[in-house]
Amino acid sequence: MDTDSLKILGHLGRIGYSEDGKPRLKYRAIDPADRYVHCSCGKPDCWTEQIVPLREHMVALFRAIVVCDFEGQFGIRGQAEETWPGVIYALQMAASVEDVFADPSHVDDSEAGLWCSAAWEHDEEDREAASKYAAALIIFNFVWNAYEAATEISAGTLFSVDKVPVRARQLFKAEPGLTSDVWAFDISYRVARHICSKLPALKESVDSIEKKYCLSGASAAAELGRVFRNYIAHGADKMPIGDSRAACSRFYSVTRMLLLLIQLLILRRIQDPAQPVPLSVNQDRGSQRAGLLLRNLHRHEALWLEQGLMPAVED
Numbered sequence: 001m002d003t004d005s006l007k008i009l010g011h012l013g014r015i016g017y018s019e020d021g022k023p024r025l026k027y028r029a030i031d032p033a034d035r036y037v038h039c040s041c042g043k044p045d046c047w048t049e050q051i052v053p054l055r056e057h058m059v060a061l062f063r064a065i066v067v068c069d070f071e072g073q074f075g076i077r078g079q080a081e082e083t084w085p086g087v088i089y090a091l092q093m094a095a096s097v098e099d100v101f102a103d104p105s106h107v108d109d110s111e112a113g114l115w116c117s118a119a120w121e122h123d124e125e126d127r128e129a130a131s132k133y134a135a136a137l138i139i140f141n142f143v144w145n146a147y148e149a150a151t152e153i154s155a156g157t158l159f160s161v162d163k164v165p166v167r168a169r170q171l172f173k174a175e176p177g178l179t180s181d182v183w184a185f186d187i188s189y190r191v192a193r194h195i196c197s198k199l200p201a202l203k204e205s206v207d208s209i210e211k212k213y214c215l216s217g218a219s220a221a222a223e224l225g226r227v228f229r230n231y232i233a234h235g236a237d238k239m240p241i242g243d244s245r246a247a248c249s250r251f252y253s254v255t256r257m258l259l260l261l262i263q264l265l266i267l268r269r270i271q272d273p274a275q276p277v278p279l280s281v282n283q284d285r286g287s288q289r290a291g292l293l294l295r296n297l298h299r300h301e302a303l304w305l306e307q308g309l310m311p312a313v314e315d
């Protein structure tokens with residue numbers, strides 16, 4: 001067997017077997033996204049038990065934009081692709097990532113992993129870490145694109161001389177009431193800040209957000225997002241070898257915060273928050289007030305849907 005053929009075995013390393021002998025994938029690169037955020041405290045009222053996994057959050061946000069647009073909440077009753085184009089496309093792409101396969105040993109010409117089982121096992125761990133890292137980076141980048149697009153559309157002509165991430169910060173600073181009643185906004189920001197402050201290259205910038213610049217609420221979150229995105233875009237983040245979980249959680253904690261900021265950017269542009277919108281444009285699932293939907297869509301539906309729910313139309 002030639003070297004290229006042997007390297008295909010790297011893909012097979014992901015296949016394991018269940019107790020009844022059926023083949024199964026040992027992991028998918030997006031597993032950490034589907035587990036974010038998980039807390040091990042075990043308390044039923046823990047806030048992490050109430051929040052949906054990240055990809056569900058993206059789907060709920062995508063659909064909320066579509067239904068609000070369907071009801072003419074953004075002025076013209078049109079197509080969400082026309083009113084929030086970059087947001088819709090990027091959210092769909094972020095939510096669409098099903099799996100990624102990355103193999104860091106591709107650059108290695110020692111071929112150690114092909115002849116030594118310990119080296120092979122080590123390469124396997126690196127492949128898992130790199131695959132999960134690549135998925136997290138891709139998802140983060142798409143959500144960042146959605147956030148920048150949402151900022152430009154929502155801000156209109158406001159703060160137009162600033163770069164987009166600074167515009168967002170300025171906008172949120174000028175409208176501090178936006179986060180009120182947005183469930184778990186503050187804790188999501190604090191988690192992201194805590195995780196980012198553990199990165200030595202970011203500690204000073206993260207500490208300055210509140211201590212030096214006295215930012216709070218959504219403007220502090222916008223600044224944290226800007227700082228983290230620059231850190232990633234400038235190549236400062238190290239590829240995680242053997243420790244993918246911490247690397248993924250920093251991407252996903254900021255991704256969660258960005259999704260909430262996008263909700264705020266949409267929320268400030270809806271015309272009538274008290275007006276009911278259908279929960280789906282395709283299925284009859286009842287209606288909910290537009291403002292309440294945008295403040296709660298990241299929670300499990302059973303926890304908030306009853307609140308002022310408009311029942312589905314009976315046939």
Ligand SMILES: [Zn+2]
Pocket residue numbers: 039040041042043046047048
């Ligand atoms: Zn907990």
